[in-house]
Amino acid sequence: MIDRARLDRIHERVVAGEPTASAELFVLVHHPIAATLRKRVGTLLSWEEACDLVTDAIVAYLKAPTKFDPARAGLFGYVLMIAKGDALNLLRDRGVNEKNRERFVELLSADGNTVEETPNVKLDAERIMAKHHRELIRDDGDEAVLRLYLDGEKETSAYATVLGLTGLPGSEQQREVKVRKDRIELRLKRLRDDLDEQ
Amino acid sequence: MSNEATALSALMRAAARVSHDETFVAATFREWCGDTLDVDAVATELGCEASAVVRAALCTSPRAESFGADVQAIAKASGIAPERLIAFLREAASIAAFRSGNGGQLLAAARDNPEDGGEEPES
Numbered sequence: 001m002i003d004r005a006r007l008d009r010i011h012e013r014v015v016a017g018e019p020t021a022s023a024e025l026f027v028l029v030h031h032p033i034a035a036t037l038r039k040r041v042g043t044l045l046s047w048e049e050a051c052d053l054v055t056d057a058i059v060a061y062l063k064a065p066t067k068f069d070p071a072r073a074g075l076f077g078y079v080l081m082i083a084k085g086d087a088l089n090l091l092r093d094r095g096v097n098e099k100n101r102e103r104f105v106e107l108l109s110a111d112g113n114t115v116e117e118t119p120n121v122k123l124d125a126e127r128i129m130a131k132h133h134r135e136l137i138r139d140d141g142d143e144a145v146l147r148l149y150l151d152g153e154k155e156t157s158a159y160a161t162v163l164g165l166t167g168l169p170g171s172e173q174q175r176e177v178k179v180r181k182d183r184i185e186l187r188l189k190r191l192r193d194d195l196d197e198q
Numbered sequence: 199m200s201n202e203a204t205a206l207s208a209l210m211r212a213a214a215r216v217s218h219d220e221t222f223v224a225a226t227f228r229e230w231c232g233d234t235l236d237v238d239a240v241a242t243e244l245g246c247e248a249s250a251v252v253r254a255a256l257c258t259s260p261r262a263e264s265f266g267a268d269v270q271a272i273a274k275a276s277g278i279a280p281e282r283l284i285a286f287l288r289e290a291a292s293i294a295a296f297r298s299g300n301g302g303q304l305l306a307a308a309r310d311n312p313e314d315g316g317e318e319p320e321s
Contacts, residue, residue, distance in 0.1 A: 017258075017261060018271070019223075019257045019258040019259065019260055019261070019268045019271060019272055020257050020271050020272055020275040021258075022222070022256055022257055022258050023253050023254070023255075023256035023257045023272075023275065023276070024275070026209060026212055026256045027209065027253065027256075030205070030208055030209060030212055031201075031204065031205035031208050031209075034208060048211065051208045051211050051212065052211070052215060054212075055211070055212040055215045055216065056215075058212075059216060059219065059221075062221070062258070063221070
C-alpha cells in the first residue's frame with residue numbers, strides 16, 4: 001500500500017518545481033499503476049502498452065500539477081484515472097469488438113460516470129441484457145426502461161409510454177419514471193461493483 | 199523476472215519514452231547519446247549503475263536559476279557523483295548547441311574516413 005501522505009508531499013514538491021519529485025513519483029507509482037491498469041483491462045493491453053499509458057499519465061500530471069486537487073482524491077487514483085481513460089480511448093480507436101466494448105462501459109462506469117455522461121460509448125444493450133438479465137430485470141417494465149436507458153433516452157415521456165403511465169399527471173409520470181430509473185441505475189452499479197471484484 | 203527487475207524494466211522504458219521531452223533530464227542524456235537514449239553508455243560515462251541513470255533521467259531538468267543546487271539534488275537522489283553529473287550535463291549541452299548550430303554536418307564530415315569511401319569535403 002502506497003503511503004498517501006508521501007504522495008501528498010511529492011505533489012507539493014512537484015508544484016514547487018523540485019526536479020527530483022518526478023523521479024520519486026515514477027519510482028513509487030509507475031509499476032503499481034501499470035499492474036492495476038492491466039488487472040482492470042486484462043489482456044486487452046500488453047504490458048508495454050500499460051507502461052506507456054502510465055508514463056504518459058504521469059507526464060500529463062507533471063505538466064499541469066495544479067489540476068490535481070489533493071482534497072478530493074489521492075494522487076495514485078488521479079494518475080490511474082488518466083491512464084484508464086487513455087487506455088479506453090486506445091482500445092476504442094483500435095476497434096475492439098463488441099464484447100470488449102461492453103467491458104469499456106463497466107470500466108468507465110466504475111469511475112462514477114453515468115451512462116448518460118459518456119455519450120461516446122455505444123452500448124450493446126442486447127448483450128448486457130442477455131448476459132445480466134437476472135441481476136437487472138424483475139419485470140417487463142424494468143426491461144423496457146433498461147432498453148431506453150442503455151440507448152441514452154433522456155425524455156421522460158418515452159419512459160412513461162413504455163411503462164403505461166401516460167394517463168397520469170406530468171409530475172406523477174416524472175416521479176414514477178425516476179423511481180424506475182434509479183432502481184435500474186442502482187442495479188447497474190451493483191453489477192459493476194461485482195464485476196470489478198472479479 | 200522478479201518484481202524489482204520488472205519495475206526497473208518499466209522505468210527504463212519510461213525514461214526512453216520521456217527522453218524526447220525537454221522537460222526531463224532524459225532528454226539531455228539522449229542528446230549526449232545521439233538519437234536514442236543508451237542507459238548503459240550513460241552509466242559508463244557517469245561511473246554509476248544503470249538504475250541510477252534511470253532515476254536521474256526521470257527527474258525534471260535543472261532550473262536555470264538554481265542549476266547547481268538542482269544538479270546536486272539530482273545527483274544525490276540518484277546515487278551519482280555530483281561533479282561527474284555536472285560535467286556530463288555541460289558536455290551534453292555543448293553537443294546540443296553544436297548540433298543545433300549546424301555543427302552536426304561538420305561533425306558528420308569530420309567522422310567520414312576516406313578509406314571507407316566517404317567523400318572528402320570540398321576545400
